[in-house]
Amino acid sequence: xxxxxxVMKRLGLMLLTFCVIMVMCFTLIKLLPxxxxxxxxxxxxxxxxxxxARGYIQNVVQGAxxxxxxxxxxxxxxxxxxxxxxxxxxxxxxxxxxGEYLNQPVWDVFVEKLPPTILINLYSxxxxxxxxxxxxxxxxxxxxxxxxxxxxxFIILLISVPAIVMGLIIQYFLCFKWGWFPxxxxxxxDYFTWDMFRSMLPPVLALxxxxxxxxxxxxxxxxxxxxxxxxMLLARTKGLTRGQATWRxxxxxxxxxxxxxxxxxxxxVLSGSLIIESMFSVPGVGRxxxxxxxxxxxxxxxxxxxxxxxxxxxxGIVVDISYGFIDPRIRMGAK
Amino acid sequence: MxxxxxxxxxxxxxxxxxxxxxxxxxxxxxxxxxxxxxxAFRRFCKNKGAVVGGIVILFLLLFxxxxxxxxxxxxxxxxxxxxxxxxxxxxFENTNFWDGCREKQTGFTTYFExxxxxxxxxxxVIKNGEYTVSDDGVYTYRYDTYYGTGFGRYxxxxxEEYKDIQRYQDETGRQVIYPTVKLSDRPQAIQDKxxxxxxxxxxxxxxxxxxxxxxDGNPILNYWTYSAADGLPSSxxxxxxxxxxxxxxxxxxxxxxxxxxxxxxxxxxxxLRTNYYEYYCYQHTxxxxxxxxxxxxxxxxxxxxxxxxxxxxxxxxxxxxxxxAVAVVNLFVGAxxxxxxxxxxxxxxxxxxxxxxxxxxxxTMIIITLLKLHMGSSSQALxxxxxxxxxxxxxxxxxxxxxxxxxxxxxxxxxxxTLGAKDRRLMFKHIFPNAIGTLVTSCALVIPSMIYSETNLxxxxxxxxxxxxxxxxxxxxxxxxxxxxxxxxxALFPSFFLALLMLSFNLFGNGLRDAxxxxxxxxxx
Numbered sequence: 001x002x003x004x005x006x007v008m009k010r011l012g013l014m015l016l017t018f019c020v021i022m023v024m025c026f027t028l029i030k031l032l033p034x035x036x037x038x039x040x041x042x043x044x045x046x047x048x049x050x051x052x053a054r055g056y057i058q059n060v061v062q063g064a065x066x067x068x069x070x071x072x073x074x075x076x077x078x079x080x081x082x083x084x085x086x087x088x089x090x091x092x093x094x095x096x097x098x099g100e101y102l103n104q105p106v107w108d109v110f111v112e113k114l115p116p117t118i119l120i121n122l123y124s125x126x127x128x129x130x131x132x133x134x135x136x137x138x139x140x141x142x143x144x145x146x147x148x149x150x151x152x153x154f155i156i157l158l159i160s161v162p163a164i165v166m167g168l169i170i171q172y173f174l175c176f177k178w179g180w181f182p183x184x185x186x187x188x189x190d191y192f193t194w195d196m197f198r199s200m201l202p203p204v205l206a207l208x209x210x211x212x213x214x215x216x217x218x219x220x221x222x223x224x225x226x227x228x229x230x231x232m233l234l235a236r237t238k239g240l241t242r243g244q245a246t247w248r249x250x251x252x253x254x255x256x257x258x259x260x261x262x263x264x265x266x267x268x269v270l271s272g273s274l275i276i277e278s279m280f281s282v283p284g285v286g287r288x289x290x291x292x293x294x295x296x297x298x299x300x301x302x303x304x305x306x307x308x309x310x311x312x313x314x315x316g317i318v319v320d321i322s323y324g325f326i327d328p329r330i331r332m333g334a335k
Numbered sequence: 336m337x338x339x340x341x342x343x344x345x346x347x348x349x350x351x352x353x354x355x356x357x358x359x360x361x362x363x364x365x366x367x368x369x370x371x372x373x374x375a376f377r378r379f380c381k382n383k384g385a386v387v388g389g390i391v392i393l394f395l396l397l398f399x400x401x402x403x404x405x406x407x408x409x410x411x412x413x414x415x416x417x418x419x420x421x422x423x424x425x426x427f428e429n430t431n432f433w434d435g436c437r438e439k440q441t442g443f444t445t446y447f448e449x450x451x452x453x454x455x456x457x458x459x460v461i462k463n464g465e466y467t468v469s470d471d472g473v474y475t476y477r478y479d480t481y482y483g484t485g486f487g488r489y490x491x492x493x494x495e496e497y498k499d500i501q502r503y504q505d506e507t508g509r510q511v512i513y514p515t516v517k518l519s520d521r522p523q524a525i526q527d528k529x530x531x532x533x534x535x536x537x538x539x540x541x542x543x544x545x546x547x548x549x550x551d552g553n554p555i556l557n558y559w560t561y562s563a564a565d566g567l568p569s570s571x572x573x574x575x576x577x578x579x580x581x582x583x584x585x586x587x588x589x590x591x592x593x594x595x596x597x598x599x600x601x602x603x604x605x606x607l608r609t610n611y612y613e614y615y616c617y618q619h620t621x622x623x624x625x626x627x628x629x630x631x632x633x634x635x636x637x638x639x640x641x642x643x644x645x646x647x648x649x650x651x652x653x654x655x656x657x658x659x660a661v662a663v664v665n666l667f668v669g670a671x672x673x674x675x676x677x678x679x680x681x682x683x684x685x686x687x688x689x690x691x692x693x694x695x696x697x698x699t700m701i702i703i704t705l706l707k708l709h710m711g712s713s714s715q716a717l718x719x720x721x722x723x724x725x726x727x728x729x730x731x732x733x734x735x736x737x738x739x740x741x742x743x744x745x746x747x748x749x750x751x752x753t754l755g756a757k758d759r760r761l762m763f764k765h766i767f768p769n770a771i772g773t774l775v776t777s778c779a780l781v782i783p784s785m786i787y788s789e790t791n792l793x794x795x796x797x798x799x800x801x802x803x804x805x806x807x808x809x810x811x812x813x814x815x816x817x818x819x820x821x822x823x824x825x826a827l828f829p830s831f832f833l834a835l836l837m838l839s840f841n842l843f844g845n846g847l848r849d850a851x852x853x854x855x856x857x858x859x860x
Contacts, residue, residue, distance in 0.1 A: 017696050024697075028705045156384075160838035162787055164794055164812060165830040172819055172826075274700070275791055279816065290795060293704045301704075308698045316696075 003324055010320065014313050018306075025305050026082065030075045035097045035296045036068075044068060050103075051096065055081035056298075082302075093299025098292060106299045110288065110307070115191055117277065117284035120200055124208035125266050132212040133258070136219025141246065143224050151216060158213035167206040167279040175202055184281035203280040207273060211265060218261055222254035229253075256327045260319040267315040375772065375850040385846020391839035395832070399655050402648025406633075407626040410649045410804045413640040414630075416487060416611055419822040421480045422635040422643075431477060435632075436462050439478035446474035447546045448532050449483060451554045455513060455534060455580075456610050458482040481630055484611040486513070486531035493604040494572075500609075501576035503617050510578045511613040514595035515606070517559035531608040534558065559596040572598030572605045634828045638818045643811070643828050650808045651832060653800070657716065658785040661723045662778050668724075669731025670774065674762050676732065677739025684736075695729045699788065702726060703797060715798050716805070723785055734777055738770035772851030779847050783840035790833060808833055 034056060036047060048060045048068055055078055057070040073081075085091040092107040101109045139151040158166075175183045186199040226232070227250050235245040277286035285304065292300035369377070379385055423435030439449075446466065453459040460483045466476035492500070500511050513534070521528055523539040535554030536547040549555045558580075561568050574597035598605040612630065619627040634643035676687040703722040710718050742748065743766055751765050786808075792798040793809030800807040808829045815826025 013692075017693050020693050021697050025701065025705065028709065032708055156841065157838070160841045161834045162790070162837055164791060164809070165834045168812065168816060168819070168826050168830055171816070172823060176819060274795055278795055289700075290797070293708075293797065296708065305698075305701045308701065309696065312698055313696055 006324070007321055010317050014317050018309060018313055021309050022302070022306055023079070026079055026302060027075055029298055029301055030078060032296065034072065054093070054096070092303050095297050095300060097295040098297040098300055099295065100291075106297075106303050109300075110285070110303055113283065113285050113288050116185070116200075116282050117286065119191055120203050120207065120276075120282060120284070123200065123204045124211065125262075127204065128208035128211040129215060129262055131208075132215025133219050135212065135216040137223060137251075139216065139220040140223035140227060148220075151220070155213045155217050155220075158209050159217065163206060163210060163273060163275050164279070166209055167203075167276055170202050170206050171279065174205075185283065187283050203276045203282055206276050206279075214265075215258075215262070219254065219258055222257045223250060226250045226253045256323070259326055260322045263322055264315040264319045267311060267318060371772070379846050379850035382846040382849065384842045385850075388839035388842030388846065391835060392843055395651065395836055395839070396655060398648055399651035403645065403652060406642065406645045406648075407628070408642040408645040410641070410646055410806050412642060412645070414615070414636075415640045416484050417481075417615070417630050417632075417636055418640040419480070419638050419818065419825070420630070420632050420636040421822075422633060422824055423481065423631065424633060425631070434462070434477075435481050436477040436479045438475065440473050440475050443472060443474065444543070444545055446476070447548070447554070448485075449476075449478065451535055451546070452485040452532055453482065454553065456482070456485075456510075456612075458612065460485070482612060486534075486608050487611050488529045489515075489531045489606050490609050490614070491601060491604050491606045497572060497598055497605045497607065499621065500617060501574065503621055504576045504578040508578070509613050509616065511609050511617050512574070512576070512578075512597050513608045513610060514558040514580055514597055515599055515608050516557050517596075518599070520557050520559065534608065559599075560593040561596060562593045568596065570600050571596040572600050574598060635822070635824050637811075637814055637825050638822065639814070643825065646806045646811055647808070647828055647832060649804065650806045650811060650829070653805055654786045654789060654808060657720070657789065658782045661720060661727060661785055662781050664724055665727040665731050665781065666774060666778055669728035670735050670767070670770070672728065673732035673735025673770075674739060674767060677736035678743060678758070678762050678766070680740075691729045691732060694725065697726075699726050700797075703792060707798065715800055715802070719789060719792070719798050719800075723788070727781065727785070730777060730781070731774060734773050735767070735770045738773065739766055742766045742769050776844060776848045776851055779840065780844040783837050783844075786833075786836065
């Protein structure tokens with residue numbers, strides 16, 4: 001019951017924060033001048049009427065010399081329309097200026113772009129977690145021996161080299177110089193073919209090297225601290241082998257800290273890495289976001305901003321809550 | 336009362352000193368007291384990685400400060416002919432490394448062209464004249480990217496410039512203008528008509544121009560000549576410079592002495608064959624007078640012809656200045672905000688915490704985007720500054736707040752309050768100094784993360800810092816990625832700089848954190 005109350009409180013606060021941020025974003029983006037994208041082959045009247053129908057502008061009038069004039073709908077009324085459409089119809093708007101997806105529902109485009117981003121991050125987590133944990137455990141068990149030193153150097157190198165440089169190194173050597181992988185990710189929707197997997201590997205590698213180092217560092221620090229505890233000595237004296245003691249007692253205790261970090265990383269990878277996505281031309285959400293900025297497409301911008309904000313918030317809250325679930329001794333939010 | 340009076344009248348002689356040896360003194364400390372910062376510094380010095388990191392940071396800072404002054408080039412400088420020039424260091428000239436050359440594999444036609452340029456100008460395009468030929472006719476050699484610019488296309492200059500170049504030639508003894516080829520003698524293929532490198536006899540095979548090789552393996556000269564008797568052809572420009580191609584005056588054609596034509600009069604001036612390397616030197620020393628004496632690019636040039644060394648050091652300088660400025664502002668605002676929230680606590684703290692919570696939850700990317708869209712016309716650096724400021728101070732304020740919570744209820748604070756210290760004095764004189772260590776550490780860790788985000792943003796071209804005399808490491812990496820296939824070093828230098836910076840700041844920051852953490856004292860062997 002106590003836990004339930006705490007979770008509810010955190011969720012409520014999160015929702016409040018989310019709403020405030022979204023209203024701020026909406027207001028700020030709507031304060032900008034409206035971009036009216038009248039293509040060469042489209043009728044201005046249709047474009048203006050569409051904008052009017054979406055509730056962005058009103059009183060559209062064509063002047064004598066062919067110029068169009070209109071009034072803007074007050075922002076809070078627009079916000080009302082926007083929320084009404086989302087909650088009553090599940091309609092997140094249509095692309096009004098983003099050339100490639102003009103007049104397409106932004107939600108559909110977003111869902112279509114989500115799989116590459118998620119897959120790449122999923123693979124990177126799947127590769128990164130076992131290797132990272134393994135290295136961390138090894139380093140903690142062999143603390144201050146040469147294995148530990150080597151792993152430490154490896155960790156500090158991988159953590160320090162920025163993703164942008166890591167991506168470049170991988171792209172230059174693996175993709176270009178040695179030709180093991182294609183330079184950029186394949187486009188298309190067959191995500192589970194071998195070819196696609198191969199073209200996904202460079203961005204996956206670029207992403208997971210950093211997280212391997214992160215996990216390894218975390219595991220090493222936690223585990224080596226737990227290993228010095230007295231209950232470890234007790235475990236050995238009651239006859240457990242070193243492996244058993246480490247696995248059953250030390251690992252379980254250090255997981256209290258390690259697991260939430262994996263969880264949070266897993267959630268935050270949903271939003272992906274803009275750098276890696278743009279470097280390897282991954283047809284994912286990142287590119288969508290960058291282009292929505294360039295084209296100033298309101299609905300895309302709002303949807304993706306909401307997505308990124310939500311992912312960040314959820315990752316934070318999940319970490320906090322999971323502490324309490326994993327280790328009943330921890331009473332979150334207790335005085 | 337009586338007694339008290341009596342006490343007053345006790346004569347002085349009745350008093351005597353207790354034995355002097357009984358007077359107890361505090362033992363004077365033999366060792367010097369070690370202050371908080373002294374102790375931190377001492378323990379920092381023990382951490383070798385951190386010290387090395389600090390030294391590397393100093394080195395990079397020096398590079399950023401001094402670098403832009405060490406080169407004649409500016410960030411705005413570019414020369415499209417000298418594009419993707421390999422890095423060259425004069426110390427390494429005789430090695431196969433850092434010598435301005437690159438491995439080139441090509442067919443005979445291109446090889447012969449490179450060879451012929453070297454032969455005519457005396458500057459070998461093929462390093463040491465060494466090359467290997469494979470069975471299927473692929474020539475492999477080290478191609479000098481500086482001399483390889485050759486003659487490029489025929490250049491049209493004004494008559495004044497033509498004369499000025501001749502004056503320059505006579506003064507310096509460096510030949511810029513080489514004999515021209517008669518219009519009708521130039522290669523047949525349209526794409527090769529304007530190419531000034533082809534001064535030798537060529538033939539056209541399947542629409543492609545191929546050289547005619549002389550018996551000795553050398554090119555056959557195809558210069559435009561005239562005899563002394565005929566005089567200068569009407570469309571040729573007069574050439575009075577003493578610099579002439581060797582052996583010119585000795586050419587005998589049908590028993591008559593012939594001369595080469597150096598310039599062809601066209602509308603708007605004179606059309607010349609200029610050796611670009613020498614023409615570049617002439618341009619920069621005589622016309623532009625910008626301090627550049629000869630093309631010499633320590634880190635090479637980009638595909639746009641910008642000098643990488645200059646751009647990198649300027650970009651680094653901007654990054655450092657920017658990051659330090661943001662860090663200082665963040666530190667200031669964060670410390671004050673955190674102090675207030677932490678000291679007063681209660682309702683004030685709750686409200687202030689909500690504000691930072693909300694501000695902290697907005698992804699930086701969204702803040703920057705919105706700011707950029709709203710401040711489109713103002714400087715991008717300002718946009719970046721505000722964006723980093725808006726998210727950056729939160730961490731600092733959290734650190735300060737934490738320290739305030741830890742120390743505000745301690746006895747010494749209570750003592751100070753009893754003595755009448757005001758709130759402000761308590762906050763900044765008594766409690767705040769406890770937070771300095773952690774703040775310094777977070778400052779040291781915030782600077783690289785700022786540089787990192789700035790690099791990422793300019794790489795994604797969300798922020799475009801490329802304006803005037805400013806450039807950014809991220810923009811350079813983006814450019815380098817585009818040129819990766821032809822010139823990997825364009826990305827190498829900025830990437831290396833960034834990686835080194837991050838690495839050393841990480842080591843340095845970790846060392847600093849450990850040093851400022853007294854609980855670790857003595858634990859590191």
